[in-house]
Amino acid sequence: MNPGTYAGKFVAKKSGTRSKPIFLCGDAQAIIDGGGVKKGYGFHLNGANYWRLVGFTVRNCQKGVIGDTTNGSIIQGLTVHDVGDEAIHLRKFSTGNIVQYNKIYNTGLRREKFGEGIYLGTAESNWGSITGGKPDKSDNNVVRGNVIRATAEAIDIKEGTTGGKILNNVFDGSKIGGSKHNDSWVDVKGNNYLLEGNKGTKTPVDGFQTHEILDGWGKGNVFRNNTITLAGGSGVGINDVRGGNTIDCDNKVTDGKLTKKGACS
Known part of the structure; x- marks a missing residue:
């Protein structure tokens, strides 16, 4: 071009x-x-x-x-x-x-609340119109080295997706808004992702979150060597809401705690 x-x-x-x-x-x-x-x-x-x-x-x-x-x-x-x-x-x-x-x-x-930077998969509520009612198995995708300032999550990983890698991205959360659910750089609802080497600054609440939208999802994910600067965020670096994920001790947090328990896996 x-x-x-x-x-x-x-x-x-x-x-x-x-x-x-x-x-x-x-x-x-x-x-x-x-x-x-x-x-x-x-x-x-x-x-x-x-x-x-x-x-x-x-x-x-x-x-x-x-x-x-x-x-x-x-x-x-x-x-x-x-x-x-x-x-x-x-x-x-x-x-x-x-x-x-x-x-x-x-x-x-x-609409601010739909302003994700990078979106993987499809929300369960839209499987009927997008995937014929089946889980959207958009699997094994790699998201690497991106620089993102979005109004919703920088990266949104939906239930039904598995085995991706989120590596060495840079997040600026200063524009996140539009919904009470838009409160972290990365929301992980899929399984068995590796999130490593990412850096983020400024967030409304947490740096990273996991959620179990459907039984058995939002599990088996590994958080490793991420650098998290909450900069006024009221939450924690990595909020593993229901558990079942691994948060390594080499994740670094400024201006807050790593997890709600204050400890790594």
Whole structure:
């Protein structure tokens, strides 16, 4: 993509292969502009596998980049800002993807409470419309090295998803709001995730939270070597609400306690 503004909402349906992925590349001055934050997706991977979205900007749409049933794709180095709801969302059985080194800010311009930075999976309440009533097994996705300032969670990990990695991201919680439920950088409702090396500053309540929305979910997650600066947050660094997760002692917290019990696992 050459520098310039590309007006519209774009959809990819053709797949590459593991050995020959499809590349769409540009620098930050190559801008996809969706024409308004009230509806539409800036770029939609719709059943398209093995794509490489690299380097360009997505703005001025309801949702930034959406992956529906995309596998083996990489979303890298994008700037996603001024969107109505969430910036990047993998859902509808999207597995084995990587979301890395993106810059995300000014989400939630339509509704703050839906302004997640990166969203993995689908809430159980929407399985009927998105996944035919089945758990959204958007599994084994890696979210790495992103810089996120969002109006809802920087990363929201939904029930039904398993085995992802959340690594070395940077969170700024200074704009989180819009709902009493938006009160942490990361909300983990899936199972068996590794959350390691992340850094966050400013939060309304907690740094990280786990929740058991459905029986057996929000379990088996490991928190390791995260650096947490609560900076006025009224909660704790990692709030393991129902238990069943591992909080290593190398997590570091400033301006508060690591857990409600004040101890690591």
